[in-house]
Amino acid sequence: MSPETSQQILFALHRLLGSGLECYYREFLRLAHSSPDEIKKVQQERLDRLLAHAAHRVPFYRQRVSPGDGLDRFPILTKNDLRVFFQQLKSPGLFWDSRHRRSGIGYSWTEVRSGGTTGIPATVIHDREFRDRGRASRLFSRYLCGFPYGTPHYYLWGSMAELRDQSESLLKRLDQSLSGMTPLNAFQLNEVHIRHYLRQMTRFPRLYLMAYVDAAESLVRFAERHRLPLPSFRSIMACAGTVFDDNRRLLAEAFGATIHNKYGSRECTDMVCENSAGELLIYAHHVLLEVVDERGKAVAEGQSGRILVTLLGNHAFPLIRYEIGDMAIQGRPQGRTSPFPTLQGIEGRISDFITSTKGDYVSPVLIRHLVGVVHGHPAMEKFQFIQYPGNRYELKLLVDPALSSASFSGLPQGLKGDLLSVLGQDARLKISRADQLAPTPGGKFRYVINYQKDIR
Numbered sequence: 001m002s003p004e005t006s007q008q009i010l011f012a013l014h015r016l017l018g019s020g021l022e023c024y025y026r027e028f029l030r031l032a033h034s035s036p037d038e039i040k041k042v043q044q045e046r047l048d049r050l051l052a053h054a055a056h057r058v059p060f061y062r063q064r065v066s067p068g069d070g071l072d073r074f075p076i077l078t079k080n081d082l083r084v085f086f087q088q089l090k091s092p093g094l095f096w097d098s099r100h101r102r103s104g105i106g107y108s109w110t111e112v113r114s115g116g117t118t119g120i121p122a123t124v125i126h127d128r129e130f131r132d133r134g135r136a137s138r139l140f141s142r143y144l145c146g147f148p149y150g151t152p153h154y155y156l157w158g159s160m161a162e163l164r165d166q167s168e169s170l171l172k173r174l175d176q177s178l179s180g181m182t183p184l185n186a187f188q189l190n191e192v193h194i195r196h197y198l199r200q201m202t203r204f205p206r207l208y209l210m211a212y213v214d215a216a217e218s219l220v221r222f223a224e225r226h227r228l229p230l231p232s233f234r235s236i237m238a239c240a241g242t243v244f245d246d247n248r249r250l251l252a253e254a255f256g257a258t259i260h261n262k263y264g265s266r267e268c269t270d271m272v273c274e275n276s277a278g279e280l281l282i283y284a285h286h287v288l289l290e291v292v293d294e295r296g297k298a299v300a301e302g303q304s305g306r307i308l309v310t311l312l313g314n315h316a317f318p319l320i321r322y323e324i325g326d327m328a329i330q331g332r333p334q335g336r337t338s339p340f341p342t343l344q345g346i347e348g349r350i351s352d353f354i355t356s357t358k359g360d361y362v363s364p365v366l367i368r369h370l371v372g373v374v375h376g377h378p379a380m381e382k383f384q385f386i387q388y389p390g391n392r393y394e395l396k397l398l399v400d401p402a403l404s405s406a407s408f409s410g411l412p413q414g415l416k417g418d419l420l421s422v423l424g425q426d427a428r429l430k431i432s433r434a435d436q437l438a439p440t441p442g443g444k445f446r447y448v449i450n451y452q453k454d455i456r
Contacts (some may be wrong), residue, residue: 135272216255310322
């Protein structure tokens, strides 16, 4: 079945359900070939409607802003605000409809929980229109990565149903068949499963891979360590983690593929994806992204800041200036090859940034570079760097079990000095050998974790 046929079947099924998926996906494609001015116009119109609705109708915002206020007058919305003011963030109609159920009649709205990578998951509500726009955003991300819906590809993703020995729903299995995916469970990455996945991908090749970036990296590390052949791909959509220069280079060289960095979340859907020219395109008619400093003011191009997300729609439960917990580098108002605005880079979660003993931010990119590149060792398989309260830090190293204790004791030489030069000479740094380094419950592995209480 061709991708075009799969898409037509998908759109027909969604029309039967009253979904506007096809219309919203066509809008993505149309705007991708429009002009920056057209995208700005659509964005501003949707933003104006959203702000007016929130200021007039939504209790949380009615108490904090006045009709006619611009975006900069709206408060930054934190994940704690979502928990504390969940009911007040609902529009009146949704408030009454949601008192005794978690989804609307005819799927007119539904609760969505974030992945909870850094703590308790946040719950939001998507109305019918935003749910369908979110689905369209995911289709467009595949299009940008070169394998539109229906193109055969491997899908290295987490499946709790498989872990629990449960069957996926009929709709889920139908979608998998139409989309062209061959699923591989990223939650099962022990030696037996990795060997099986590598054999399968080599014997039954596909040109494309959509994967947790850390899971794909684990396949490569395992194959290199055991001298196993790796499949080749034309392009890889790297998701659910931060794409750094080192893991981008590793995946590109190992699989011979173009790496596409895709950024999104469950509560905000897909928001940014890298095109074939290497530009991180913001879906600016779908979401408005701000990159701001500690005072909530926009940073200049090329500077790093916190990401604030405004969903351009979802009037039933407006998310305006939502601090999603990630850091990015401010980009250009339009791409070189696309009318969409860009980010220069996505740096990872705020909680992945550590602070020195003087309180300065230290990027996880620097930590990865020092440990994995400058002081990298063939026996080193994985590491995790943790900051605790009281200027305490720990670097856990997972190394080849065959490495002797005497050889391991020589690994930190030089590394400790470089880390202290970044953290502060008064830092209390421990370097230890780990038996295992587990991913989060969501299946993502975090190389850098900050447990310090006062970090945002």
